[in-house]
Structures are given as structure tokens and as C-alpha cells.
Amino acid sequence: MDESVNYKRAYEREKKARAMAEQLLDDKSRELYANVVELRTTVETLKKTQAQLVQSEKMASLGQLAAGVAHEINNPVGFSLSNITTLKEYFESIIEIDDAMTQDGKSDNELMTDYRAQREEHDMDFIRDDTPELLEDTINGLGRVKDIVANLRKLSHQGSDEFEPCNINECIEDCIKATDNELKYKMTVELELGDCPEIQGQASEINQIFINLFVNANHACEPSGTLKVKSYATASDVVVEVSDDGMGIPQDRINKIFDPFHTSKPVGVGTGLGLSISHGIMEKHSGSISVQSEVGVGTTFTLRFPKTKT
Numbered sequence: 001m002d003e004s005v006n007y008k009r010a011y012e013r014e015k016k017a018r019a020m021a022e023q024l025l026d027d028k029s030r031e032l033y034a035n036v037v038e039l040r041t042t043v044e045t046l047k048k049t050q051a052q053l054v055q056s057e058k059m060a061s062l063g064q065l066a067a068g069v070a071h072e073i074n075n076p077v078g079f080s081l082s083n084i085t086t087l088k089e090y091f092e093s094i095i096e097i098d099d100a101m102t103q104d105g106k107s108d109n110e111l112m113t114d115y116r117a118q119r120e121e122h123d124m125d126f127i128r129d130d131t132p133e134l135l136e137d138t139i140n141g142l143g144r145v146k147d148i149v150a151n152l153r154k155l156s157h158q159g160s161d162e163f164e165p166c167n168i169n170e171c172i173e174d175c176i177k178a179t180d181n182e183l184k185y186k187m188t189v190e191l192e193l194g195d196c197p198e199i200q201g202q203a204s205e206i207n208q209i210f211i212n213l214f215v216n217a218n219h220a221c222e223p224s225g226t227l228k229v230k231s232y233a234t235a236s237d238v239v240v241e242v243s244d245d246g247m248g249i250p251q252d253r254i255n256k257i258f259d260p261f262h263t264s265k266p267v268g269v270g271t272g273l274g275l276s277i278s279h280g281i282m283e284k285h286s287g288s289i290s291v292q293s294e295v296g297v298g299t300t301f302t303l304r305f306p307k308t309k310t
Helices: 003-064 066-101 108-122 124-156 168-183 203-220 274-284
Strands: 164-166 187-193 199-201 225-233 237-244 288-294 298-306
Touching: 066 108, 066 124, 108 124, 124 168, 164 203, 168 187, 168 203, 168 225, 168 237, 199 203, 199 298, 203 225, 203 237, 203 274, 203 298, 274 288
Parallel strands: 187 225
Antiparallel strands: 164 199, 225 237, 237 298, 288 298
């Protein structure tokens, strides 16, 4: 056979093989691109689901505090309303005295006699002494309500997805205030907050961790106990230790406490997601959370947040 014919056949086979390879590469590239797009969509969906789960758990935690918050708000609102009712009566007395002093056809002596009689009847000396105290108590009471609502709004806010400078000690203090309505009747709170630099993080999610730990400590201490919160800085981390002297965690359960839906609380108390979500938040912040516990002695959670690199 002519050599040129063999060369032509070889060339055609190579050309056909190259076309098949190019088509296969194109098909696989399209398939890979479709998989990448699907994977991106799945990742975005998971991120949104995680954010919704964190927010749902946060609202569930705040919901557990609702009774205490309602009680804490009801007290100042109650005595403020009572004070305002009393002030209304005082104002009516002043109006009556003013009306008596503006009657036509009476001499100055008669008006002065009526004024003195009205002052004595309405006990104006007591009204003068009592009014400033009533006003101060009312302003302070409504200020307490404002602070409670503002703090709850701050903690329930979903916050930005971006990492921002975050003061750990401020987060701790905000969460102590938010849980104070539940803690103060049962727990002695001891804060030992050191000089800690700001970290990069999401304060709203970090707050969720502290609320979970403070509420869990409260539930672990029966009938009463002590919650100790300590913060300090090491060469590489900002460290927070949250300790209680409650019932402790058995060793056969301690490795499961960060598992989703694992809980020792009664049905209807908690979701079993608090510590699991807290663990995820710490990983998101490139940090860690660990636990040491002894039954009948208490539990300490240690959180380590990496310092911001300068």
C-alpha cells in the first residue's frame, strides 16, 4: 500500500481521536461547571440555613428568659403607673387651689383665707415634698424598662455577616444584663474581666454563646449556685472561662455535649442545639471551646478567640 495512503489514514484516525477527546473534555468541563454551580448553591443554602438556625436558637434562648423579663418590666411599669396616678391627683389639687384663688368678687383677705384653707385641705406641704421623689422614681423605673428593652433588641439583632472589631468584655456584660432577670434570684455572679484587646468577630453570635452558657449554668445549679466569668489575654488568644458550681456533667456524656440535639434538660426546656451551635460559632471565629467537669463539683467552659493579627 502506498505510504501516503497509510499516512492519510493515520492522520484521519488521529484527527477523529482528537475531536473525540475535545468533545469529551468539553462535556466533562460542562458537567464539572454544573457541579460547581450546584455546589456553590448548596454552600450558600447551608450558610443561610446555619444563620437561620443560629438566629432561631438565639430567639429560643431569649424566649426562656421571657418570664423573668416580663416580671422585671412589670415592676417598674407598675409603680410608674401608680406614681403617675398619684401625680394626677396632686395636679388636680393644684388646679382646685388655683380655681379658689381666681374667684371674682372676693377681697384679698378672703382669697388668702380660702388659699390657706385649700392648702391645708389638700396637704400641699406633703405634695411639695412627695412630688420630686415620685418624679425621680418614675423616671428611673421607665429608664430601667428602656434599658431592658434596648438590651434585648441588641442581643436579638441578627447582626452583620462581616467580622468587625469586637470587645469580649462588653459582650459578657451585655449578656449578664440580659440574663440577670433569671440569674439574680438564684445565682451569685462573679466577674473577673481582664484587660483584653478587641478581636475580629460577630458580636451577635458571640453573645449567643454566652447566653447559652449562662442559662445552662443557671439550670445546672439547684437550688442556688455561683456563676464565675473570667476573661484574660495570652500571647495568642483572648480567653474566657465560664464556671459554675452546679451538678456537673458525667464523664460518659461529656464527649457528646456538643452534638446536635443532645440535652439533659426536661422535654420543653431548651432545644439541644445551644452547645452545638456555640461550637460552630467558635469554629467560625477560628477559635475553640472546651469543657472540664466533675459531678457534684461543677463545670468550666473555656473559650479561646484568636487575637487580631497586626
